[in-house]
Amino acid sequence: MVDADELRDLAEEIAREAGELARRRRDEGVRIADTKSALADIVTDADREVEALIRARLRDARPGDGFLGEESGAERGSTDVTWVVDPIDGTVNYAYGIPHYAVSIAAVTGEPGPEHWRAEAGVVFTPVTGELFGGARGSGAWLAGRRLAVSEATDAGALVATGFGYDPATHAGDLERVRAVMPLARDLRRAGAASLDLAYVAAGRLDGYFERGLHPWDHAAGALLVVEAGGRVGGAPGGRPGALMTIAAGPDVYAALDAAIYH
Structure with missing residues (x-):
């Protein structure tokens, strides 16, 4: 143990x-x-x-x-x-x-x-x-x-963070996901540090976060913080945060992000 x-x-x-x-x-x-x-x-x-x-x-x-x-x-x-x-x-x-x-x-x-x-x-x-x-x-x-505790969904929409990969070939797909998410968002943040985006979700400073292309060290600590703050973390492959997608938010916002990304 x-x-x-x-x-x-x-x-x-x-x-x-x-x-x-x-x-x-x-x-x-x-x-x-x-x-x-x-x-x-x-x-x-x-x-x-x-x-x-x-x-x-x-x-x-x-x-x-x-x-x-x-x-x-x-x-x-x-x-x-x-x-x-x-x-x-x-x-x-x-x-x-x-x-x-x-x-x-x-x-x-x-x-x-x-x-x-x-x-x-x-x-x-x-x-x-x-x-x-x-x-x-x-x-x-x-x-x-x-x-810390994750935020709760409101009628004003979610303050959501994301990031973009360094390979220009991936940018079109990243931008398409942003387009899909924006109808449920109050606004979008792109600050450039995945671990802090996740920590901010845990602290209620962000309502949700999604990003493709993360490595294990990008999300390992932050994902635990979100879960321990009452949030949900998932993605792909296999429903876990990973290279294909990472999503983190409170339960209601998580469900909305997941639906928008995989519409």
Whole structure:
């Protein structure tokens, strides 16, 4: 048996240290180190340095656990726990000096894939504002000592967030989904950091969120926060958040988003 609260506490401690390193490196200046899936999909030296710090701290604290990181790939451990990490979610924002980025750390058990794992703990930390969204399975989602709850549907429509992939070939489909969703939306937000979009759904700052093309580290921590705040998270493949679609919202808005996207 794992202690989900203990995993959350460790993630919070490491996320704060990692976030401070990311903020300091941003103040010093950012160097683009490489591109990933497309020319616009960048990685900075800070991404790699921050992930290395997180991995080292986790190895010191729990040497048998597995690790799945955006920058360094997957490594199975000898325990049932795998840490799923995005060291700087919102790298393009980060590189441009837009202060909307986060450190995302989740602990999961079981097979380390979204279609199989069980999320145990998740933390999303924003270095610029100092806000830390944290949750553990069965213990709720929290921010600054306040228990979070997803919003309820209103007649005014839903404030919905989304994102677009870096591959231009996917943009037409992304825009078509936006067109399908807009009749139920009060307005649309596109802020550029999936983990924060999910954390904001958990906090009731957004009514819903949908996006195609997410990786496991994009949604692992944020999805747990939404569920622990009373929301619903799903998508595809297999009705779980994944590469084909991620949807997160309170129950009523979730049903409306799901119907609009898969009309």
